[in-house]
Amino acid sequence: xxxxxxxxFPPIYKLDLHGVQHGEVFNLVEDFxxxxxxxxxxxxxxxxxDKMKKIVISxxxxxxxQYSDGDYYNRGYIDVLN
Numbered sequence: 001x002x003x004x005x006x007x008x009f010p011p012i013y014k015l016d017l018h019g020v021q022h023g024e025v026f027n028l029v030e031d032f033x034x035x036x037x038x039x040x041x042x043x044x045x046x047x048x049x050d051k052m053k054k055i056v057i058s059x060x061x062x063x064x065x066q067y068s069d070g071d072y073y074n075r076g077y078i079d080v081l082n
Contacts, residue, residue: 016045019054019067025052028060031035042080053078 009040015032017025036042052069053069056078060067066081 010039012041012043014043014045015041017056018045018047018063022051022055025055026059029056031065032062033059033065037063039082040065040080044078044080045076046078047076 013032013036015029017028020028032044033042039077044056044058057067057069060078060080067081068081069075
Protein backbone atom coordinates (compact mmCIF):
# COMPACT_ATOMS: atom_id res chain seq x y z
CA UNK A 1 0.00 0.00 0.00
CA UNK A 2 1.40 3.37 -0.91
CA UNK A 3 1.98 6.08 1.64
CA UNK A 4 -0.18 8.52 -0.28
CA UNK A 5 -3.17 6.16 -0.20
CA UNK A 6 -2.89 5.68 3.57
CA UNK A 7 -2.83 9.44 4.13
CA UNK A 8 -6.02 10.02 2.14
CA PHE A 9 -7.96 7.12 3.63
CA PRO A 10 -7.41 6.51 7.33
CA PRO A 11 -8.18 3.00 8.62
CA ILE A 12 -11.74 2.07 9.51
CA TYR A 13 -11.81 0.78 13.08
CA LYS A 14 -13.72 -2.48 13.48
CA LEU A 15 -15.17 -4.32 16.45
CA ASP A 16 -15.90 -8.02 15.88
CA LEU A 17 -18.50 -9.38 18.31
CA HIS A 18 -18.32 -13.02 17.19
CA GLY A 19 -17.97 -15.19 20.28
CA VAL A 20 -18.89 -12.40 22.71
CA GLN A 21 -21.73 -13.12 25.14
CA HIS A 22 -24.78 -10.86 24.95
CA GLY A 23 -24.24 -9.64 28.52
CA GLU A 24 -20.84 -8.19 27.62
CA VAL A 25 -21.85 -6.47 24.38
CA PHE A 26 -23.32 -3.22 25.75
CA ASN A 27 -20.15 -2.21 27.61
CA LEU A 28 -17.81 -3.33 24.82
CA VAL A 29 -19.69 -1.38 22.16
CA GLU A 30 -20.07 1.69 24.36
CA ASP A 31 -16.33 1.77 25.11
CA PHE A 32 -15.47 1.21 21.43
CA UNK A 33 -17.69 3.94 19.97
CA UNK A 34 -16.75 6.51 22.59
CA UNK A 35 -13.03 5.78 22.19
CA UNK A 36 -13.18 6.08 18.39
CA UNK A 37 -15.97 8.65 18.00
CA UNK A 38 -13.66 11.09 16.20
CA UNK A 39 -12.62 8.40 13.70
CA UNK A 40 -15.99 7.60 12.12
CA UNK A 41 -17.05 5.69 10.13
CA UNK A 42 -16.72 2.61 12.33
CA UNK A 43 -17.77 -0.97 11.63
CA UNK A 44 -19.28 -3.30 14.22
CA UNK A 45 -19.50 -6.92 13.11
CA UNK A 46 -22.48 -8.54 14.81
CA UNK A 47 -23.14 -11.70 12.85
CA UNK A 48 -26.77 -12.58 12.17
CA UNK A 49 -27.99 -12.41 15.78
CA ASP A 50 -30.98 -10.07 16.04
CA LYS A 51 -30.48 -9.80 19.80
CA MET A 52 -26.86 -8.71 19.29
CA LYS A 53 -27.93 -6.08 16.76
CA LYS A 54 -30.60 -4.71 19.11
CA ILE A 55 -28.04 -4.29 21.88
CA VAL A 56 -25.58 -2.53 19.56
CA ILE A 57 -28.30 -0.24 18.18
CA SER A 58 -29.44 0.64 21.72
CA UNK A 59 -25.90 1.88 22.50
CA UNK A 60 -25.78 3.91 19.29
CA UNK A 61 -29.19 5.48 19.95
CA UNK A 62 -28.22 6.26 23.56
CA UNK A 63 -25.20 8.24 22.36
CA UNK A 64 -27.00 9.71 19.32
CA UNK A 65 -24.86 8.06 16.65
CA GLN A 66 -26.28 7.56 13.18
CA TYR A 67 -25.88 4.06 11.80
CA SER A 68 -26.56 1.82 8.84
CA ASP A 69 -27.59 -1.80 9.30
CA GLY A 70 -25.64 -3.93 6.80
CA ASP A 71 -26.65 -4.32 3.18
CA TYR A 72 -28.76 -6.65 1.05
CA TYR A 73 -26.10 -9.35 0.75
CA ASN A 74 -24.53 -9.10 4.21
CA ARG A 75 -26.66 -8.08 7.17
CA GLY A 76 -24.07 -9.13 9.75
CA TYR A 77 -22.60 -5.71 10.48
CA ILE A 78 -23.53 -2.17 11.47
CA ASP A 79 -21.74 0.91 10.17
CA VAL A 80 -21.50 3.82 12.62
CA LEU A 81 -21.73 6.95 10.50
CA ASN A 82 -21.38 9.88 12.92
